[in-house]
Amino acid sequence: MIAIIYFVELLLAGIIAGVVGSMSGLGGGVVIVPALTLLFGIPLEYAAGASLVSTIATSSGAASAYVKDKLANIRIGMSLEVATTLGAIVGSLLAAYIYANGISSYLFIVFGIVLIISIYPAIKEYKKGKMHRMNKDWSTKFFQLSGSYYDKAEKKVVRYSGYRWGLGEIVSLGGGLMSGLLGVGGGVLKVMGMNRGMRLPMKVTTSTSNFMIGVTAATSSAIYWSLGYIQPFIVAPVVIGILIGAYFGSKVLERTQSRKIRTLFLIMLGVVGLQMIFRGFGVA
Template sequence: MDPVASLLMLLMGTIAGLFGAVLGVGGGVIIIPCLVMFFGFSIKEAIALSIVSVVATSIAGASRYVDQRMTNVRLGMFLETATTAGAVSGALLTIKMPSSLLYLMMGLLLIYLSISQISTRRREEEKLRKDLFLGKEDEIARKLGLSNSYPDLAEGKEVKYTVVRTKSGLIASYLAGIISAMLGLGGGIIKVPIMNQLMNVPMKAAVATSKFMIGVTASTGALLYLAYGLVNGEAVAPVAVGVMIGATAGTYVMNRMKASFIKLTFGLLLLYFAYNMIMRGIYGS
């Protein structure tokens, strides 16, 4: 591979890893569109490369968040059982699916996530100020001890929260696993909203817990893509190394940032990539 292309992929991976660590995603929402638009990869090749690189993101970010007491390990393990099963289903579906449909699915998903991030950015900080994340946990959450707390450096306090709607969260996590494998994502862009908006987990705790989970989800899909020979061996090294560098840096800054800024910035970025993916799905590469 051309050295300049390798350096650009390293830079792309670093940016993706940084955003991934800050937002609890694998970075696929940046890696896949960039590989397609700037490096000439097919959508299936980009998805396969992304899902392998996502494993690096989890390795780099997860342990740091555990050390910071940001991660809800019990909740992550509970949801991951369903997500992993979904990842197997999704990887098998992707191999047989037309590329144009994958482009459109990616674009529509990014639009939804963008609107979700932007529209809820103020509500998050209001709930933090008024301790509205505390409430009545459901029976499963109580028995499994899923509710937790974490130190929020930006807010300057210990944030306690109770987990709700665990059954719905488990079903949604299975769907997140399918989408993860089909679109080359670690599942974080689905898991974070599931935990944050459905299960009442604060944004930063959801981000950290997602990082803990995505390595397992991505590994499941990555093995299948490797078996089918869809992973570009020359490109995976610079992308994965860049992702690890960015993810490591991101873990140091996330807890010092306001949740509203994180959501707004990423929401706007998602809109840009959504437009490009939809155009490619409609008009082709």
């Protein structure tokens, strides 16, 4: 009986994580790690393992809808994955070094503060309204960064182009580095790089980020598996919940106005920032 109640509680945490993760483009891990460690007292290693699998589940679950409805742009996603996977490899190689030298806590605090500070200029820029007007540059054409999708909230076809591919690539490299090094924060940089760097519409950004995060997470899977971070009883209910949540999240995102998705992203930016600062000070 205790086992069933425990299972249902983990399932509910998974559903919430799936909805938030699929709509913000950050994956379910952002919600799952603090929920498992703070509410359930699960050790960080098992929470990290559940987070990795959650990220892949949110990504694959929601992206199947986003890709079919052409919200996620496969070319943009794949071209940025070159940087995120490379960053993740370098990050996981450096991780051992930063943990051995005890500088990981400083990195968590510094990155956490940077994320929280970055909320302010983002709000200012979003308030100005139209931010997607720019002249096409060489990369728009060369990397085929244009596309269109049908916006179910505004009931019209939205045509868009991405600019400054190089900037997107550099920010994504940083995102991959963070995923490999600290295990969190990668999705935030992907969204920033695509939305504010490459000037892609918010829905294209979060759904393409969603499409990408599964691949970045898969790069850490072999290490997590052999370290024994994956506990079947914790992961099973969380994954089932995440898949249910991601399914609904993807339906809701398509019908939500971009403005609201931006607000959700900014809130999550603050949540991730605070999480990193807490981790830096050794709280969960």
